[in-house]
Amino acid sequence: MPNALISTDPLIAQNFFLEIDGSVVTILASVSGLDIEMEVASTQQVGKDGKSQTIKTLAGRNKAPDLSLVRMAPADSTSDKLWGWFNDIMSKGIKLGDRTNQRKNGSVVLYDSTHTEVARFNFTNGWPSKISTDQLSVDSNDPVKETITLTIERLERVK
Secondary structure (H helix, E strand, C coil), X not given: CCCCCCCXXXXXXXXXXXXXXXXXXXXXXXXXXXXXEEEEEEEEEECCCCCEEEEEEEEEEEECCEEEEEEECCCCHHHCHHHHHHHHHHHHCCCCCCCCCCCEEEEEEEECCCCCEEEEEEEEEEEEEEEEECXXXXXXXXXXXXXXXXXXXXXEECC
């Protein structure tokens, strides 16, 4: 009988960072949207016995999610790389047909408690389309957080 016990430790989402073009841009508090999904094409047809059938097949491409990244808001947005990238897009736009203008490749990288990389999700042609700041309240002692929506064209887990 094969050993049914887990032989490796589970991934613990404890330390994770955003890298853009190979350098760490920011530490993250949470990430969602790490969905790797293939697009499915469906067709309906009637079989020889007269019953309706649904046929599903690969549509030939992957669906690209939007990533939602939560981090502590920087004290100075003017010196923050993400805010700089976002503001540059807001002021200059993204030129139609120029696939390299403002779009960047990057990764969400997970580390274990010994600071060893344990997982990596690479994205292609990403750009920040929205930055939301938490609600502010005089009653709170919590640090202010930001949620960054990163629009991407491809996501893959490589480690």
